[in-house]
Amino acid sequence: MKKLWDRLRSDVVSSIMLLMLAILVSGCSTETLLPKNESHMTQTEEKTAKEKVIQYVKRTYQKNFIITDIDKDHVMGGYYDIHGFVQDGKEKTTFMVTWTPPNGFRDSYALAKWSNELEPWMKETAQKTMDLWKMENMTYGYKDNVENKYTGDVPSVFEILKRGDKDLSLVVSFNIYDHRGQSQALISKFLNELKKMNFNEVIIEIFVYDDKLKTASKNIDTDKYAIYRYNISGDIQKIDINNLDQYKTDLR
Secondary structure, three states, X not given: OOOHHHHHHHHHHHHHHXXXXXXXXXXXXXXXXXXXXXXXXXXXXXHHHHHHHHHHHXXXXXXXXXXXXXXXXXXXXXXXXXXXXXEEOOEEEEEEEEEEOOOEEEEOHHHHHHHHHHHHHHHHHHHHHOOEEEEEEEEXXXXXXXXXXXXXXOOOHHHHHHHOOOOEEEEEEEEEEOOOOOHHHHHHXXXXXXXXXXXXXXXXXXXXXXXXXXXXXXXXXHHHHEEEEEEEEEEOOOOOOXXXXXXXXXXX
């Protein structure tokens, strides 16, 4: 059984293999097109990239960006991925800025800040409403045409949701127990909490496992205990959360 995330990773691997095949067919060596050290750059080049990104974060968010790592892409146009963090009060927000010279910038600051804020709430709510085993892969999406919509002092995600910003989308995956056959009713309770939080676009994957997994050996194949999968996507405000069979797949 392959989960959504496994399929995405498989697609990435396939793309890389196709690229390598194209290189071999063209008669070029991989050493020519893919340097052994793709991060290699001169000291001057690295200093310039760091300065540009620090200035960008300061200008955009009024934050001091502490750089922890920098990589340069040599194949797809010479852009730079600069990793680091800023201090948001007591919290450290780790994110990445991509700089494409001379003046192209993209960053994940707002999404990283919001993930830090919402993840504890999400896990606690899942634990209260469902028989939660674990939560995985909580991320946000944001429509391309509103990238960097929030700059300066970026508001809390809870304020964003309260405003009814429909450009923010949620992607999250859960593994839960069947809880004596009550799993679907419990999932509905969880989705109702998302509705009350004013979410809109969601992609939610929920795997339901037999309660016997709770007492099974740690070395067993957990997939053998999976009984249902729910793939719930769309506007949570419009989804009939009390009629979830349309999103359900029997895995037994």
